[in-house]
Amino acid sequence: MxxxxxxxxxxxxxxxxxxxxxxxxxxxxxxxxxxxxxxxxxxxxxxxxxxxxxxxxxxxxxxxxxxxxxxxxxxxxxxxxxxxxxxxxxxxxxxxxxxxxxxxxxxxxxxxxxxxxxxxxxxxxxxxxxxxxxxxxxxxxxxxxxxxxxxxxxxxxxxxxxxxxxxxxxxxxxxxxxxxxxxxxxxxxxxxxxxxxxxxxxxxxxxxxxxxxxxxxxxxxxxxxxxxxxxxxxxFIGSPGMNMLPAEIVAGVVRIGPSEVGLAAADGVHAGRSDVEAADGLPAGPVRIGVRPEFVVIGGPRRSPGVAATVTGTDRMGAYDLVHTLVGEHPVLVKTEAGALHEPGSAAFLHFPAERTFLFRDQVRCGSLAPLDGRSTA
Missing domain, CATH: 3.40.50.300 (P-loop containing nucleotide triphosphate hydrolases)
Structure with missing residues (x-):
């Protein structure tokens, strides 16, 4: 051996x-x-x-x-x-x-x-x-x-x-x-x-x-x-695989379009550090957000950090449902319990949990989301 x-x-x-x-x-x-x-x-x-x-x-x-x-x-x-x-x-x-x-x-x-x-x-x-x-x-x-x-x-x-x-x-x-x-x-x-x-x-x-x-x-x-x-x-890992969305870091905050979804924490930077510390660890500019369908939360109050979406359909998988949504022109899959009611064409609001959402540059992970500490969505 x-x-x-x-x-x-x-x-x-x-x-x-x-x-x-x-x-x-x-x-x-x-x-x-x-x-x-x-x-x-x-x-x-x-x-x-x-x-x-x-x-x-x-x-x-x-x-x-x-x-x-x-x-x-x-x-x-x-x-x-x-x-x-x-x-x-x-x-x-x-x-x-x-x-x-x-x-x-x-x-x-x-x-x-x-x-x-x-x-x-x-x-x-x-x-x-x-x-x-x-x-x-x-x-x-x-x-x-x-x-x-x-x-x-x-x-x-x-x-x-x-x-x-x-x-x-x-x-x-x-x-x-x-x-x-x-x-x-x-x-x-x-x-x-x-x-x-x-x-x-x-x-x-x-x-x-x-x-x-x-x-x-x-x-x-x-x-x-x-x-x-x-x-x-x-x-490649996961069925379906991870959702990927274009985003941008501005002054230490991760934005998808006009919506703030969290602070940018470089790998090794823990939640709870200030905007300046996060920005120092992860420079401003374009990133891609990665979050698995299992961890996306659909619904909830608009004031929570998240992004507006439109439901385009639902796949009934038996033990669970896969809800198809669009954020702008970008598809996002959400894995929900079976029988959830999300009608095609209806508005939705997606939340990305900080501990399960990652940031990528040049395809390599560079950081993750940290909570906005109660700040409201732009």
């Missing part, structure tokens, strides 16, 4: 004109479960293949603990890798497919049998152990591939590249729980690539968000949801 350390690692497929992975320094700590989360084409799989040795990076070095493995082929890195689609010996039984990685490394027969049956039990493959792999459906074949990757108890890391893509959706929740159980059992360093935020947030100890070849934020799921450090994280 190794620490995986990248030092200045980057990769280009066209001689450096563009970067699939922009040069980065990063460490995955041993025995933790990580998710690499981002949209298709953002560099997740390239980064995973650099770790596994399938790709030699254009620049930088890769370390497993203190061992430089940059030029070491995959077979010499002692890793297990599971790909997006099944990789099996189709004429072998499920048992023999699971046993193959262990037998190939001369594990004792008793240990092979014990480990195969343990993984089969965890993945609900026990009744299929005697069947040939080619007779299984694609989803079950992928579960066997997953088992092959997890069957070895002593590996530097287990790398999984969107392993549940072809698995029936009804099984995905169960398998994610099983993966966490296996991870607790083995203590592998585990890196799981996915574009599905649900998979990432329900599975990983730490989620590493990737966009355009760069890591934009890493943290526990709650941290990414409640405290995004980048507009992309606010947009």
């Amino acid at each position: 190794a620490d995986i350390r990248l030092e200045g690692v980057g990769h280009s497929y066209d001689g450096g004109r563009t970067w699939a992975v922009k040069p980065m320094t990063w460490t995955w700590r041993g025995s933790r479960a990580y998710a690499l989360l981002g949209p298709s084409g953002c560099g997740k799989t390239t980064l995973l293949n650099i770790i596994s040795g399938l790709i030699i990076p254009t620049v930088g070095r890769v370390f497993f603990d203190d061992r430089d493995v940059t030029g070491v082929p995959t077979a010499g890195r002692n890793i297990a890798q599971v790909f997006q689609f099944p990789v099996l010996y189709e004429e072998m039984s499920v048992y023999d497919n699971l046993a193959f990685p262990l037998r190939n490394r001369k594990y004792p027969a008793k240990e092979v049998d014990q480990r195969v049956r343990q993984v089969a039990r965890l993945l609900s493959l026990e009744e299929h152990l005697g069947r040939r792999s080619r007779r299984l459906d694609a989803g079950r074949q992928q579960i066997v591939s997953l088992g092959r990757g997890l069957v070895r108890s002593q590996v530097a890391a287990v790398l999984l590249d969107e392993p549940l893509t072809v698995v029936d959706p009804a099984l995905k929740w169960t398998l994610r729980s099983k993966l966490k159980e296996i991870h607790r059992d083995t203590g592998h360093t585990l890196v799981y690539v996915t574009h599905d935020q649900t998979e990432a947030l329900t599975f990983a100890d730490e989620v590493v968000v990737v966009n355009d070849g760069a890591i934009v934020q890493a943290g526990e799921p709650a941290e990414l949801f409640l405290s995004p450090a980048h507009e992309f994280v606010g947009h």
